[in-house]
Amino acid sequence: MTPDLTIDDVREAARRVHPYVHRTPVLTCSALDRMCDKQLFFKCENFQKTGSFKIRGAINAVLALTDKAAHRGVVTHSSGNFAAALALAAGLRGIQAHVVMPSDVPQIKKTAVACYGAAITYCEPVLAARETGVAAVIERTGAAFIHPSNQREIIAGQGTAALELISAVPDLDGIVAPVGGGGLLGGIALAAQGAAPAIPVYGAEPEAADDAYRSVRAGYIIPSNDPDTIADGLLTSLGDVTFPIIQAYVRDIILTSEAEIVRSMRLVWERMKIIIEPSAAVSLAAVMALPRSFEGKRIGIVFSGGNADLNALPWQNPES
């Protein structure tokens, strides 16, 4: 089945979000190039507004609403980057964002989302409670539900990062992006398929949350079973909108160990002097694990976000 979303949706999203998002830089690092025998081009969404790519999809989804739908606000469930992104996007349109998040989320994350102006509803930290919480907000307010990943406007919005990357570096031999719910990877695959079909797109996924890897091989969605990875932006499983796009347009999913993720994150901090979060490091970890046939190739890597917890760094060994 060919997905009915196309690059035209991504291009429409690009026109819509363009005034509101940063055209983030594409950085290079000769030290990392030497370490992995490739030429790497890092699309730095860690420098994006709210600290991650999520703002692209959030703004596209909020601006795509009719006035009638929009005026009752928007609601989502998220404890992380999408909550902040939707709050900022709603603020830009002058409407209220509601966020349902588990009560056990660290205070620092609650404060960040509240600072962006969202109304927070807390729920028990289980999937069912989250859905009940969202339903209650919708019943009370009539807010429009925006899914963090499994929604057409979100996927198209995230794909705008790839349009920028391909425009900045047209002759790539591959693009690698992390996969959690699949909004980013799906959008990037859509954009590359339409704008530069010769560039294969790869997903990077933690072994400890390998639902995309298994789903693509099985041919149907296999949700993650209690995933536990330091890449806490990648805990979500693929959905019925993201899965067919990834099935159709993503060349492969590359798995990475927790140790490789931490090592890659630290390498970027040390060598590039920029802050990426663990979920972003998964892309570099995957590239490090690519087979020999990729030596010397030009690889685009999407650094998805920079909202690392500065109070709890994942490396412990003092002299490692």
Added chain:
Amino acid sequence: MTPDLTIDDVREAARRVHPYVHRTPVLTCSALDRMCDKQLFFKCENFQKTGSFKIRGAINAVLALTDKAAHRGVVTHSSGNFAAALALAAGLRGIQAHVVMPSDVPQIKKTAVACYGAAITYCEPVLAARETGVAAVIERTGAAFIHPSNQREIIAGQGTAALELISAVPDLDGIVAPVGGGGLLGGIALAAQGAAPAIPVYGAEPEAADDAYRSVRAGYIIPSNDPDTIADGLLTSLGDVTFPIIQAYVRDIILTSEAEIVRSMRLVWERMKIIIEPSAAVSLAAVMALPRSFEGKRIGIVFSGGNADLNALPWQNPES
């Protein structure tokens, strides 16, 4: 007394080092601008080769040597950024760098300097031992001594960062740079004095290592007495070459507390998603402490380096 170094020395240094150093970006951050009611322009020497501005002066000094002097190598005393910079600079000219460093330096710093190809001589962690160590290396090898800050070619080389900043943002209302030994601040003041004399230059110094502040007020050099600050790149005192330049061309020295340094460093990591070391954060801390008359002004800030110790971050309070 007017210093005999001029902007011509800085311009000559710029021609010399240009092929070998990065023209580092000048970044902005709207969140930090709002927090301090100014327009800030960050000259990001944390992205410079070897992770700090020190490579500018080191290359200038090494390339300024005659062939006869150079072939016996160079020697310095440093436990930090200048050691790595001189090692790389020497390597570019194909000569040996010797570094005298205290034996109690952390292994991670020893390894970094060794990786750049320097021959390391360890000494007792006291000033006298350092000087004896350097003298012994010179006697054995005939190496040319390069001081980390108090030397004409070093000062001129560090000033090239200001030429780039002023060229990128010509209409600044001020430039703030950290001061330790005064090589960077002196070079920047020289460059600004010559290229844009209307732009005042300020030094930023930790209260806990306030020799420049006291020396400028006294009119003679008052060395630091056992300074103890998290900004470990600023422990050195002014010297007889740097002091007259700073006396002549620096508008004022602004003192910052340890808490303000840590807070500024963390703000940059959180908001800008870039890694700066404590000594670089002193500049932003000083700008935060500027009087009301600076509101709305356009201030250039030199982020001097990014070699922070990722194993020992200076913030402890988990929810601060």
